[in-house]
Amino acid sequence: MSKTTSAVAGKSKKLSAAASLAANKTGTSFRIGSEEAYELTMQEIDTLMRKGEAKLNVNEKNRLAALADAAERYEDTNHPLPLPASLPDIIRLKLLQLSIRQNYAAQLLGVSDAKFSLIMNGKQKPDIFFVKAVHDKLKVDGNLILKAIA
DSSP: OOHHHHHHHHHHHHHHHHHHHHHTOBTTBOOOOSHHHHHHHHHHHHHHHHHOGGGOOHHHHHHHHHHHHHHHHHHHHHSOOOOOSSHHHHHHHHHHHHTOOHHHHHHHHTOOHHHHHHHHTTSSOOOHHHHHHHHHHHOOOHHHHHHHHO
């Protein structure tokens, strides 16, 4: 296969992936249907980001937001992050998601800062009241908590 034929084949492959991405367009949101379309989406996001936010026009900013949303949905479905295995790691993740500091979390869960620190560092096992508070106050799935402490 010649370089020209190879280049044309590569471009048509990219165009077909882009077309499948565009075909799934609904309003300003996209649905990424394949790994190839995901890669092209990430390339376009990278190109727009390299341009710099100050240099993007309104249409480019809207496109960047729509592509980023589509990429995030695709990643959540096809490349999910593993869940933390230990209760302290689950709590750390939840605190990060909620932007809560450790001393406020201790108050929220009804324990002293010292007890919270001991549990988070694995030096003390959580009691049933602490586990229940994690479930009720931080809205952590009970099954996830049971797997972590079992």
